[in-house]
Amino acid sequence: MGEIKSTWDIVMEKTKGMEITSRDKERIKREELTSEIHTIFHRYMDAQGNQEYLKKELEGLRVEEREVVKRELLLQLLDAIDLSKDNGEIITGIETMKGKAVAKILEKLHLLASEYKASRDTRAREIEEVFRRRLTAMGISGSAVQPTLDGKREWIEAMEGLQRDYGDRLEALKEELLNS
Secondary structure: OOOOOOHHHHHHHHHOOOOOOHHHHHHHHHHHHHHHHHHHHHHHHHOOOOHHHHHHHHHOOOHHHHHHHHHHHHHHHHHHOOOOOOOHHHHHHHHHHHHHHHHHHHHHHHHHHHHHHHHHHHHHHHHHHHHHHHHHHOOOOOOOOOOOOOOOHHHHHHHHHHHHHHHHHHHHHHHHHHHO
16 A cells, blocks of 8 residues: 655655745745735734834844835835724824824824814715605604614715715825825
8 A cells, every 4th residue: 555645745755856046035035024014014903003012023123124014014004094994003103113204294194084084974964864854754753763874875975975085185195104
């Protein structure tokens, strides 16, 4: 009866005598670095914006990797900005990596998020009132009647409009943060 070989044994036999090219080594190194960046980002977000964790991780990197990791982390943080949510952890992370030099830009980001939330709340009240009037016209009224907006065409269109209105300003601030 023949010997059963593991997949690893088979792979090792087939690759015996083969060398990894410098191109392959570089690709593997990039993949490992990308994986490390994703890990740092997710652990930072899971730690709810723990500056000390982020500083420690960045200091633990080799000098030649640190700037690459910082730039990629910054890109991930910028991509994670959502005007409809609290961006405190993201802003703390950006500040940790970019320093106080970006304080004015981050203040603009806070202001933009506040404006967005105010516009969103106003639009929600307006649409709820339209739904309330429709329900009243159908004979449905009372203090317990609370229209829901989720999934309603009017609400979806309103949110798409807000995203368009605020999206360009947000992208400009992201670009400013990236290049500062």
